[in-house]
Amino acid sequence: MTAPLEARAMGSSIERLDGVAKVTGTAPYAWEQPVERPAYLHPVQSTIALGRVTGIDTSAAEALDGVIAVLTRHNALRLEDTSDGELAILQDDAVGFRGQFIGGVIAETPETAREAAALVTVTYDQEAHDARLSADRDDLDAPDQVNAGFPTDTVQGDPDAALAGAAVVIDRTYTTPAEHNNPMEPHTTVAQWTDNGLVLYDSTQGVHQVRRALAPVFGLPIERIHVTSPHVGGGFGSKGLPHSHVILVAMAAQLSGGRPVKLALTRQQLFSVAGYRTPTIQRVRLGADREGRLTAIVHDVVEQTSKIKEFAEQTAVPTRMMYAAENRRTTHRLARLDVPVPSWMRAPGECPGMFGPEVAMDELAEACGVDPIEVRVRNEPHIDPESGRPFANRHLVACLREGARRFGWEQRDHRPRVRLDGDWLAGTGVASSTYPARSQPGSVARIRFADGLFNVSIGAADLGTGTWTVLTQVAADALGVGVGDVRLEIGDTALPKASIAGGSTGLASWGTAIAEAGETFLTKYGTEPEDGDELEAAAPKNPAADEYAMHSFGAQFAEVKVHRFTGEIRVSRMLGVFSAGRIVNPRTARSQFLGGMTMGLGMALHEHSVMDPRFGIIVNHDFAEYHIPANADVLDMDAIWLDEVDEHAGPLGARGIGEIGIVGAAAAIANAAYHATGVRVRDLPLTPDKFL
Amino acid sequence: MEAEIILHVDGSRRALTIDTRTTLLDALRDRLGVYSPKKGCDHGQCGACTVLLNGRRVNSCLVFAVAQDGAEVVTAAGLAEGGNLHPVQQAFLDQDAFQCGYCTPGQVCSAVGMLAEADAAQPSYVTEGFRPEDSPAAADLDDEEIRERMSGNLCRCGAYVNIVAAVRQAAAGGSGA
Ligand code: FES
Numbered sequence: 001m002t003a004p005l006e007a008r009a010m011g012s013s014i015e016r017l018d019g020v021a022k023v024t025g026t027a028p029y030a031w032e033q034p035v036e037r038p039a040y041l042h043p044v045q046s047t048i049a050l051g052r053v054t055g056i057d058t059s060a061a062e063a064l065d066g067v068i069a070v071l072t073r074h075n076a077l078r079l080e081d082t083s084d085g086e087l088a089i090l091q092d093d094a095v096g097f098r099g100q101f102i103g104g105v106i107a108e109t110p111e112t113a114r115e116a117a118a119l120v121t122v123t124y125d126q127e128a129h130d131a132r133l134s135a136d137r138d139d140l141d142a143p144d145q146v147n148a149g150f151p152t153d154t155v156q157g158d159p160d161a162a163l164a165g166a167a168v169v170i171d172r173t174y175t176t177p178a179e180h181n182n183p184m185e186p187h188t189t190v191a192q193w194t195d196n197g198l199v200l201y202d203s204t205q206g207v208h209q210v211r212r213a214l215a216p217v218f219g220l221p222i223e224r225i226h227v228t229s230p231h232v233g234g235g236f237g238s239k240g241l242p243h244s245h246v247i248l249v250a251m252a253a254q255l256s257g258g259r260p261v262k263l264a265l266t267r268q269q270l271f272s273v274a275g276y277r278t279p280t281i282q283r284v285r286l287g288a289d290r291e292g293r294l295t296a297i298v299h300d301v302v303e304q305t306s307k308i309k310e311f312a313e314q315t316a317v318p319t320r321m322m323y324a325a326e327n328r329r330t331t332h333r334l335a336r337l338d339v340p341v342p343s344w345m346r347a348p349g350e351c352p353g354m355f356g357p358e359v360a361m362d363e364l365a366e367a368c369g370v371d372p373i374e375v376r377v378r379n380e381p382h383i384d385p386e387s388g389r390p391f392a393n394r395h396l397v398a399c400l401r402e403g404a405r406r407f408g409w410e411q412r413d414h415r416p417r418v419r420l421d422g423d424w425l426a427g428t429g430v431a432s433s434t435y436p437a438r439s440q441p442g443s444v445a446r447i448r449f450a451d452g453l454f455n456v457s458i459g460a461a462d463l464g465t466g467t468w469t470v471l472t473q474v475a476a477d478a479l480g481v482g483v484g485d486v487r488l489e490i491g492d493t494a495l496p497k498a499s500i501a502g503g504s505t506g507l508a509s510w511g512t513a514i515a516e517a518g519e520t521f522l523t524k525y526g527t528e529p530e531d532g533d534e535l536e537a538a539a540p541k542n543p544a545a546d547e548y549a550m551h552s553f554g555a556q557f558a559e560v561k562v563h564r565f566t567g568e569i570r571v572s573r574m575l576g577v578f579s580a581g582r583i584v585n586p587r588t589a590r591s592q593f594l595g596g597m598t599m600g601l602g603m604a605l606h607e608h609s610v611m612d613p614r615f616g617i618i619v620n621h622d623f624a625e626y627h628i629p630a631n632a633d634v635l636d637m638d639a640i641w642l643d644e645v646d647e648h649a650g651p652l653g654a655r656g657i658g659e660i661g662i663v664g665a666a667a668a669i670a671n672a673a674y675h676a677t678g679v680r681v682r683d684l685p686l687t688p689d690k691f692l
Numbered sequence: 693m694e695a696e697i698i699l700h701v702d703g704s705r706r707a708l709t710i711d712t713r714t715t716l717l718d719a720l721r722d723r724l725g726v727y728s729p730k731k732g733c734d735h736g737q738c739g740a741c742t743v744l745l746n747g748r749r750v751n752s753c754l755v756f757a758v759a760q761d762g763a764e765v766v767t768a769a770g771l772a773e774g775g776n777l778h779p780v781q782q783a784f785l786d787q788d789a790f791q792c793g794y795c796t797p798g799q800v801c802s803a804v805g806m807l808a809e810a811d812a813a814q815p816s817y818v819t820e821g822f823r824p825e826d827s828p829a830a831a832d833l834d835d836e837e838i839r840e841r842m843s844g845n846l847c848r849c850g851a852y853v854n855i856v857a858a859v860r861q862a863a864a865g866g867s868g869a
């Protein structure tokens with residue numbers, strides 16, 4: 001068992017080690033990797049949502065000067081394993097959603113590839129598709145389990161009887177729309193087949209996961225797939241697992257005469273083939289006594305998946321551990337539709353799943369005449385209500401209290417719609433935040449002493465998360481040396497295997513491997529190693545994970561102004577207070593918390609992928625129509641954290657922070673908007689029309 | 693159709709033959725290997741591709757290269773002459789005004805261009821009065837002006853709070869002049 005690390009480099013706000021490369025634009029992302037004589041791929045996508053391709057006429061495209069080949073199912077590589085319906089493209093004539101890849105053009109230049117792709121004519125045998133999500137459908141279906149392996153439904157006690165006997169009942173339906181991750185760097189892959197197999201420069205949250213996912217699909221041993229990804233321009237879950245564009249470009253590279261082929265999805269293409277957050281319909285029922293003490297919580301979620309591949313978001317999972325109540329039920333039901341495949345987006349489960357319940361808690365507070373912070377404090381569980389285990393460092397109340405003090409909550413007049421500032425109605429709101437503190441075992445770190453430096457390598461990823469910097473800090477402490485004595489390498493399958501940058505597990509999982517390797521290295525070679533001394537070590541499992549319920553917590557505070565005539569809404573102030581164990585680098589951590597809160601502001605006010613069910617297409621598929629926060633949307637925003645070390649969180653004492661910043665943010669803003677206007681909006685986003 | 697043009701990119705003279713459909717962004721990236729400007733949308737909607745074209749900030753994905761024969765192009769790589777960061781870049785580092793870095797070269801070029809606009813008395817949407825004489829100089833821009841003037845550059849990592857702090861720092865140092 002690895003000993004807790006003594007923090008010397010950890011905890012200091014060192015500048016990002018990749019910072020100079022980032023501010024000059026010289027850090028190479030996937031498209032920018034050096035390759036010889038690349039060819040360019042432009043995809044052909046289906047224009048129907050369901051049916052069969054009856055013909056593809058490629059003659060005009062092939063006749064165009066500069067076209068190298070046109071890829072269709074007739075010349076596409078046969079895949080060995082087609083069990084993943086998202087990845088199994090170009091294997092038959094079936095179309096499962098609008099925008100699915102059915103071909104592509106490989107050409108000498110991107111302009112030619114795009115022109116030729118437009119010249120490919122496709123005929124279809126179209127079938128009636130179904131792309132309408134509703135809670136009233138009679139074919140809603142319970143998946144075997146939900147994302148991350150959680151049970152689909154849970155029940156404790158007798159929630160129906162408790163609701164029937166409760167003094168106060170809140171029974172409301174809340175909805176969150178489909179949203180798209182939209183990392184600023186589009187999904188990009190450069191592929192080349194060589195004598196050694198398949199070489200990919202990919203924009204991914206996990207090089208090792210890419211090759212593990214692709215190896216069976218192509219029928220290759222994993223050593224014959226080499227993936228490189230040193231810098232990633234954001235991912236937010238959508239680059240967690242390879243999507244079908246990676247298959248398409250690998251197929252194209254088989255037709256290019258050995259040349260590397262480059263593919264960057266256009267912003268529009270990304271809306272159908274790169275994953276998104278499912279829309280959710282959440283019925284939340286709370287039963288409580290007159291003081292706001294919960295006796296029953298019921299959270300029933302309806303969401304969608306694609307018929308070609310199941311993804312079941314674990315939306316109701318946070319309800320299982322958040323508050324105390326004797327009686328509780330959570331359920332997930334899926335509408336299986338002819339739509340693009342949903343996937344992970346920042347805090348799947350917790351992010352949408354804390355919207356309904358945290359607005360419901362605000363409604364409960366109002367119904368009982370209790371302060372919204374107080375109602376949460378009154379329902380603080382002493383043990384995890386689901387597992388019965390003690391919590392490791394549950395500091396929700398401390399976050400709420402600290403935030404209240406700093407935000408000026410004490411002076412709050414709880415009455416809605418009583419504050420007018422010019423023509424702007426003002427209000428404040430609060431919501432709780434939480435995210436599980438998981439780490440994944442099995443990551444391996446290698447340490448080699450050479451050229452007077454400790455070379456630390458692990459196939460981890462930096463999506464803007466600060467991995468280059470914080471893992472260097474961890475390595476320095478693990479070896480008892482300075483940050484300048486460490487040279488880190490990440491982002492390549494040639495490096496030891498690392499778990500994925502997802503689920504806020506990266507730091508704890510990779511850092512534990514580095515801590516273990518550091519301890520072993522010092523034991524074996526001492527503090528004066530010789531050139532060439534080298535070893536690898538794997539992260540052990542954290543034994544505390546079986547004894548404790550491990551979660552991070554937070555409190556989100558928002559102040560909003562809503563224009564009383566136009567309904568325009570502005571978030572004038574936001575504060576997040578988080579409890580996440582040790583903060584390894586306060587500078588990068590604050591950025592990450594603020595980034596999550598900013599995305600939460602987008603969820604609250606702007607983000608809505610609008611499905612036109614008549615055509616099965618997301619109609620607002622670019623940044624002009626799918627709004628994300630711009631600079632002018634973010635006013636006074638700050639994030640702070642409790643000063644703590646989580647002694648149960650492994651040798652670093654740190655829990656991941658990539659996701660918790662978004663959780664609860666939209667609920668806090670919606671609650672503030674109610675306080676401002678007296679209008680309770682239960683359907684995101686909070687667009688102006690909803691306040692008029 | 694092809695055309696021959698000359699571009700002066702980050703101080704070097706580059707001659708190239710291009711497809712007339714090629715954008716300045718693609719000419720820089722795919723023809724000249726100048727990868728500092730990024731492609732986020734290819735539609736003029738994100739600002740990741742911002743460069744300084746003859747001294748003004750532009751979305752290079754909205755400019756045809758063929759129309760820019762003889763033009764002077766400065767990217768974020770070119771702002772850091774001889775390894776010395778431009779004060780705006782230093783401020784971005786000091787304030788941790790980025791995470792993934794993909795929008796960052798565009799933000800940096802945009803900030804440099806924006807500070808010059810302010811010093812040239814160009815008002816913004818939030819300038820009270822909206823006349824040149826009402827427009828604050830770079831060093832006097834308040835946060836509202838900075839936010840408004842930087843809103844053409846999206847950042848999905850949500851680094852805006854720190855971007856505003858960085859631009860404020862750089863503006864106070866007079867680097868935009
Ligand atoms: S790539 Fe030019 S504005 Fe987005």
Ligand code: FES
Binds near residue numbers: 234790796850
């Ligand atoms: S730093 Fe990632 S998009 Fe701005």
